Amino acid sequence: MIWxxxxxxxxxxxxxxxxxFSVQHLFGDSGFGLQANWSIPSGGATWNPLVIGSQFAxxxxxxxxxxxxxxxxxxxxxxxxxxxxxxxxxxxNQPDQSQEPIYTAPYGQLDMxxxxxxxxxxxxxxxxxx
Numbered sequence: 001m002i003w004x005x006x007x008x009x010x011x012x013x014x015x016x017x018x019x020x021f022s023v024q025h026l027f028g029d030s031g032f033g034l035q036a037n038w039s040i041p042s043g044g045a046t047w048n049p050l051v052i053g054s055q056f057a058x059x060x061x062x063x064x065x066x067x068x069x070x071x072x073x074x075x076x077x078x079x080x081x082x083x084x085x086x087x088x089x090x091x092x093n094q095p096d097q098s099q100e101p102i103y104t105a106p107y108g109q110l111d112m113x114x115x116x117x118x119x120x121x122x123x124x125x126x127x128x129x130x
Contacts, residue, residue: 012056014044031073038065047089047101057101062088075117084108 018041026033040063047057068081090104115125 012045014056014058016041016043016058016061018042031071031076033070033072035068035070036066039063049101057089057092059089059091062086062106076114077116078112078114080110080112082108082110 018039020037020039022035022037024033024035041061043058043061045056045058047055063086064084066081066083068079070079071077085104085107087106088104090102092101109129111127111129113125113127115123117123
């Protein structure tokens with residue numbers, strides 16, 4: 001009888017550095033506000049497409065930023081947000097151990113939502129994502 005035994009193992013080690021800047025501002029008692037953030041990560045394990053053979057890489061690292069405008073008052077809640085993410089290595093496809101990289105192109109996403117509290121236990125809402 002042949003047994004295949006697998007166990008988790010630690011991979012190579014690296015460090016991830018970066019910054020995240022974030023700000024939120026409410027415009028007095030108006031109910032209007034803004035939020036914004038910007039993330040700048042970097043890691044020591046980048047994928048080099050020119051190297052043949054096994055490599056260690058950290059999938060998913062990319063720069064991103066978000067802007068949000070909102071209003072919350074008199075039972076109304078509205079929100080409009082834009083999120084952007086830079087290109088990144090999504091993972092490694094490993095058929096036949098070739099470690100073919102899979103990349104995700106940069107993209108942006110806009111989403112909106114609105115709701116109104118009709119009563120204490122009833123609200124209507126609308127959501128949209130593009």
